[in-house]
Amino acid sequence: QVQLVESGGGLVQTGGSLRLSCAVSGISGITFRVSDIGWYRQAPGKQRDSVAIINMGGATTYADSVRGRFTISRDNAKNTAYLQMNSLKSEDTAIYYCSARGQWGQGTQVTVSS
Numbered sequence: 001q002v003q004l005v006e007s008g009g010g011l012v013q014t015g016g017s018l019r020l021s022c023a024v025s026g027i028s029g030i031t032f033r034v035s036d037i038g039w040y041r042q043a044p045g046k047q048r049d050s051v052a053i054i055n056m057g058g059a060t061t062y063a064d065s066v067r068g069r070f071t072i073s074r075d076n077a078k079n080t081a082y083l084q085m086n087s088l089k090s091e092d093t094a095i096y097y098c099s100a101r102g103q104w105g106q107g108t109q110v111t112v113s114s
Contacts, residue, residue: 002026002103009096009108012088020083020108022098029079035101037074037081041094041110048097052083065091088112 008020020039024032034056042048052062052072060072071084081098088110095107 002101004098004100004103004105006096006098006105006108009110011111011113014088014090014112014114016088016112017084017086018088018110020085020096020098020110022081022083022100022105024079024081024100027079027101029076032079032100033076037072038099039072039081039083040097040099041092042097042107043091043094046094051096054081085110090114 003025005023006020008018010018012018036053036055038053039051040048041051050063051066052060052070054060054072054074062070069087074081090112093110093112095109097107098105
């Protein structure tokens, strides 16, 4: 069974940076390597939105609101994906989730204070 565990969230001031990690277990390295990995976020009272996706070839897509500030990456040797978040804004405050192969992690809270 695929399990995803996010980490790295926290409280940061406007303009700061955080790096989120998503550790994926329950699948082989080969299966991870061919899986698309996505980061999503959900702010209070809002729907869950896509933030960034990386496919098995390393191609990336970003939401317009984070393009140029966030970077998604993956380390296939560690079955882990990352989301580097720079120049954080208050509107980035949300619970951040990663997803792979139809499964979701429990989320990690990111709070940006002004």
